[in-house]
Amino acid sequence: MDTATNPRNPISLCDKCYTQVDPDDQFCNSCGFPLKGTKEEKEKFRPIPVKPKLNRREYEKRIKDATNTLYYLAGVLVFWDIILFFAVKDDPDVLSYVIPDVILAIVFLTLGGYAHNNPFTCIISGIVLYIIIQIMNIVSDPSSFASPITIAVKTGIIAFLIKGIKSAIEGEKLRKDNNLV
Numbered sequence: 076m077d078t079a080t081n082p083r084n085p086i087s088l089c090d091k092c093y094t095q096v097d098p099d100d101q102f103c104n105s106c107g108f109p110l111k112g113t114k115e116e117k118e119k120f121r122p123i124p125v126k127p128k129l130n131r132r133e134y135e136k137r138i139k140d141a142t143n144t145l146y147y148l149a150g151v152l153v154f155w156d157i158i159l160f161f162a163v164k165d166d167p168d169v170l171s172y173v174i175p176d177v178i179l180a181i182v183f184l185t186l187g188g189y190a191h192n193n194p195f196t197c198i199i200s201g202i203v204l205y206i207i208i209q210i211m212n213i214v215s216d217p218s219s220f221a222s223p224i225t226i227a228v229k230t231g232i233i234a235f236l237i238k239g240i241k242s243a244i245e246g247e248k249l250r251k252d253n254n255l256v
């Protein structure tokens with residue numbers, strides 16, 4: 076018997092996973108079992124162990140992590156700016172230190188807003204932008220990197236962005252492997 080059919084009620088069940096299938100389907104929608112396949116094909120069939128619900132949750136977690144990375148960074152930049160502002164508030168150039176980071180924080184917030192749809196692009200844009208700005212800073216004012224605290228903060232931010240990229244890559248892989256939308 077190809078499919079377990081109840082004669083009184085034309086419902087077909089997959090031989091392998093017992094999910095209800097359409098009698099016209101070639102393959103089970105749930106496990107991929109070749110419903111209309113040859114005996115040999117059916118014997119050779121090995122279901123791929125998929126856990127769609129778990130994978131969706133894992134996927135959503137990764138995307139949330141990647142999105143939050145951008146939000147946290149915006150928060151860190153604003154926090155850092157406040158410290159910086161009070162540390163150098165007597166310096167006539169204080170705004171030139173603070174304003175670029177405020178703009179960057181706004182950009183990170185904006186990228187975070189779009190990250191749910193396209194986390195990978197958003198987070199890559201964030202890190203590329205951040206690194207470009209740091210390189211421009213080094214070129215224009217090498218002394219701005221002299222403080223160990225500055226170096227620690229900037230290294231921390233880059234490490235955090237790399238973690239966000241990892242989440243985005245893992246999320247993308249889960250999405251592709253499980254045909255999640």
Ligand SMILES: [Zn+2]
Nearest residue numbers: 089092103106
């Ligand atoms: Zn099945």
